[in-house]
Amino acid sequence: MREYVANVVQAATSIFDGLSVTFSHFFREPYTIQYPDRMPIPVQDTLPYRYRGFLDVDLEICTGCLACQRACPIDCILIETRKDKETKSMLIETFDIDLAKCMYCGLCTEPCPTGSIHHTREFEGADFSLESMVRRFIKEPVTAYKPKKKGEDDPVVAPILERGKRYIAEFADPKDDAPAAAGKGG
Template identity: 35%
Template sequence: MYAWLRNVIRAISTLASGMYVTLWYFVQTYRRRTFTSHFAYPENPIPIRPRYRGFHRFDLTACIGCDKCARACPVDCIYIEKEKAVAPAKGFIVTGFAIDYTKCMFCSLCVDPCPADCLYMGSNHDISCYTRDGCIVDFAKLPLTVAWGQDTLNPTAIHESKKVSLPVWTKSGSSTNKT
């Protein structure tokens, strides 16, 4: 009898605590203000946390084309194209460094193995595009300030990069600089 009563009380208290959580969130939806009452987006940027993982920043000048980032990527969405540098220069010329943002999950696993510290997660979270092709960003074809990691990635720069067939810059001594 006592065991039965204890089970009934426990069932009622469990149900009540579950319903309390549901009701609490139900009330919050009426107390919470709209998104636009907090932020004037897109006129003003939305504040982000210091360790936010947004679209990458990449420094084409420092990349040595070692492929470590591409090998570390769990979804294989980094595509590197490179050519052997002409002597006396050593190493590789990176002619393409594309990331497919339809596949990228912003895990940051590509950042840590980079020996040249030229790839890291940026703070930008908005790259709107109308086609899937717009989500494939070739950092070697971006305008110099973006390709060198000085400016953040933006839809205009990505759009312009689609018109470029050659890398925007190659290391001096191995080939002619292009702008």
């Protein structure tokens, strides 16, 4: 009889132990994230600085060197350039990135001399066709950026170049993994 009662007590204790974890959830903050429309802050802002999201290109500082295109192992990037006969400057006529093919490896960003091509923290790319996943950065031909001496850059271009340089230093070629870069946008 004593053993029988002990078994009943043990069974009841085991059930209580298990359910106590379940019941505790009635009083805890819910873990559920009601993505995407009821977030206190956008998910993108919670991602680490070096998150490799969609690629973006700052054409203002693109030299048209094609290094990114050559670096891509699966030919996601298509750049077309030509020399303007009158001004002798280089024009970039096409800069497309196929985000449907892209595997977000970051290899294209590493050789970029200005940080023009860079990852962002954007990742929401659902669309209705693969064709619409090709990002076409150029509508009209743009003049390729020519590196200038320090302080000689156009005031509009200077902050963009500054962002690019910071990107190279902290993202594409990080010398230090310390949290100095944390929280900065790409």
